[in-house]
Amino acid sequence: MLFQVEGLVSGYGKIDVVRSLSLHVDEGEHVGLFGPNGHGKTTLLRTVSGLIPAKAGKVRFRGEDISNLDARLIVERGLIHVPQGNQLFPQMTVQENLTLGAYVRRSDSRKASNFEKVFALFPRLQERRAQQARTLSGGERQMLSIGVGLMGMPELLLLDEPSVGLAPLIKEELARAIAEIAATGVSMIVVDQDVELLLGICDRLYLIEKGAVSLETADVSQVDQAEILEMYFGKVT
């Protein structure tokens, strides 16, 4: 098993947002997380990538307990988190943002070929490489955000709401790009509100409610997708 979360508890101050959450990702697997707003998906990812401390439970990556390791050491192991809200270095160029994506030792030496890969996936970024990130459109920023993640050569890529707030056409373009990344064999956890988008990319889905897994699907290719949609929208009113 590539990645495993066991009984994870975390939150802000005294408030627990993630409450004894467990899930796993197999090697090469693509797993989707969905669920109502404010129920701890982002908090889960922030805990996994070392931005906030885990109060209890374990996070294992390739068998090693990485809970409460420094964020940079987690990145160095190939677990890369593309945060929600296309966070970037706003006053830096596209090129500089991508360069920083390859900051860690493991990807520093492969920078040139990774630049090519990212530009092949998102040709628009290549056209705009000298442009400041803050002047990009929402879709382009999301592309750049994912591009920065890819520069770090992920073995497990965490994508937090890559499609949020995007117009349908851009969203489709982005979904295709994510599917393309998935096809290269990178394992993934994708968080998104758009269950259809998740179904197009992922092998399995988890429904996250009140900081824990409330439902886990079997392999989505084996079950009726309409059933899953109904299940989700039936539960959340």
Add this chain to the structure above:
Amino acid sequence: MTLEALVAIIAGALVSGSLYALMASGLSLVWGTVRMFNFAHGALVMVGAYSAWYVSNRGGIAKALQPIGKSIVASSEDSGALGSLLLPLGEWILSIKGGFGLALGVPFAILCCGLVGYIMYVLLVKPFVGKPGADLIVIITTIAGASFMQNGVQVIFGPRYKQLDRILKGPPLQILETAIGLQEVLIIILTPLTLFLLHLFLKHSKLGLAIRAVAQNDDFAHLVGINVSQIYPLTFVVSSILAGLCGVMLGGLFFILPTMGAQELLFAFVVVVFGGLGSLPGTIVGAYVIGFIRESSAYIIDLYWAPVVLFATLIIVLIFRPRGLMGGEDS
């Protein structure tokens, strides 16, 4: 106004603008990255000047070494084989009674300031990073640090004023009947060069890029694997070296005394606010503009009115551009 007066004002503006730029760019760098104001920044000017003086001047380490040199020479005369080995060492020490010169003094000052900047970060800033109210606490701790350094230097070096040797000796440069000292000319030339090196460092080196990354989005900096807790002290070191260089330049113009740097710090704060908090280009442009306002008002009105004119300009600029000359929307 005569042409000579204009030349004098411009030369003066370039000199004080240079000094402010060196001071303020460090202050701005620390603010942008660590989000704190370092009130000990002025004391680093003093540390730079004293450490350069200590190594370069005949009254510094050279003087302290003379008795040692003498006793080595004396003892080598009556101790056979070992003595013949010690003799050259003793004679060498005696031969440097004029000091090591600025060629060693300046690198030593850079080293000292970098080290003091690091220690300052560890003792005065690091314990409070991330705690509530840290920015206010650090104002107090750095003021305390500055006072400690000033008094320490007073105890070590005594109250007598010191002065650095001039690097270039010779008659002043004549431009349209106006004499401009060679030290001034050197400052005018070397400062932009130093700032350009700073620009190259921030724009093209991996660590420089990391400093800017932390300044712009420290959460995301963590996520690309930057060791953010290492970038903070690095920023202090870089900024302290800039202040130290300012001290070396000042030390060749005026007397070196424990309280030097205080006035420059005040002006540097004005420059940083004027140019736009955290914006390095704004800070540098601001420094020269402030330098020009100071020199021209000192010439046209009166030296003692210069600060009044300066603060009036600052207030007017802030009314129309609350984030300063080049301050971003929200950074």
